[in-house]
Amino acid sequence: MIPSREAPAEPQRTLKHVKVREFVRNLVGDADPGTLAPSERELVERFGVARMTVRQALDALVSEGLLERVPGRGTFVADRRRGFSAGGQMLSFSEDMARRGLTPSYRTLLARVEPAGAGVSRALECEAGSATTRWQRLQLADGAPMCLQDVWVLERTAPGLVRETELGRGFFELLRSHGVVPTWGEDAVEAGVASTEEAQVLGVPEHAPILRISRMVYTDDGPVAAMRSTFRADRYSLRSKVTRGGVPEPRRP
Template sequence: MRRVGQTVETARELKHVVVREHVRKLVQGAAPGTPAPSERELVSQFGVARMTVRQALDALVVEGLLERMPGRGTFVARPRRQQTQVASFSEAVARRGQVAETVTLLARVEQAGPGVARALEVEAGSAIVHWRRLRRAGGEAICVQDVYLAPDVLPGVLESVMPESLYEALCLRGLRPTWSEDSIQADLASDEERELLDFAAGELAPVLRVSRRAVHGERVVEVSRSAYRSDRFTLYLQLGPSS
């Protein structure tokens, strides 16, 4: 029986706190990526409204203890203050429990245009490697990516089977990117991108365009331009205080 003076709102807040602290105890100390109890499980266990459960989980997401992955569920988050390395597409999808697939669309030596040359810090017209890839995960087309490399970054890369992961190949050369500059812009897919990314005819085709300049020490090792299907992929950024 509700005590005198206790409002409906207060009762709901108490239920929210009970659910929140229950989930906190369950996941405290668990490895990042460990699944949290589902909303359905918690609703059944505590006999509360889904809104109450969602409020409890929202609080833990805001704290940074949990993170939501669209279409997959809620999981234990990585520590927010943990220093992370520059992530490749393969690593990003691996964190979602999937395996990256690569389809090489083009791989050849070209002359660097002014923009790419400036980003790679080479002379305009210099020979560079242009590698265009379709990236897939979970059986779905996720992104079309154009990568530009100076020839001495991965010598002989065009003379054999192209690597499945660029960053693994760079790591073997001791050139794993240590930092990067990324720019992100919302846009609509081109006709070619629409086809490659499996947009239906007449369907609105929003993409996120990500331009990256990746550096190892002081050496530019990769310049890339990617178009991601925004309904199939979420980009996560970790930000911290300036030094």
């Protein structure tokens, strides 16, 4: 439980839920993940406000990823390393992990040139059977399995890439060394359960929950890579900011 602090004095014009929200934000800012946050009842008594006002304040902090609710147990300080928002940026795995405060590494499981199957050829807009480099890696964070990733790149896009997969460089860095600079991408995210192979590689039970992210990587000239990443759902989550059309974006006081 987080130690109690005095509620700060603020101008009367400040909205009540904002006072509560900023008090809790300050209270939990340096707390460890999993620390129990003040209950709605405690905050109602401290600030003399309605429970709905307190709930509005806590809802905002849950939406920001600062707090998380556990049904039947209470509200806790969230592990912000799990649920990080990239803010619309196309990050590499290494960049993503670094922003979460984790140390990335990887092990190559497979690297070979193979003919493009029907799905890969559609994604890369090439003829079926075209030569592609397939690179499969186990990606780790702080030395523990986080993600199983497959990447397909047309061989003509980055000739000889298959021989460079053990150089200890990130995928985007390898592309840049071939003069290929990705400018944008598209992600498709879905929940699933681990297959026998995925469970063995990721170190989870078979049928454990996982998060699959299919990404297409583009330059201004078209698609350059198809990626499929399978994350452990107990170690990784995504958070995104959304706004309503026609409504000004809120600014934090």
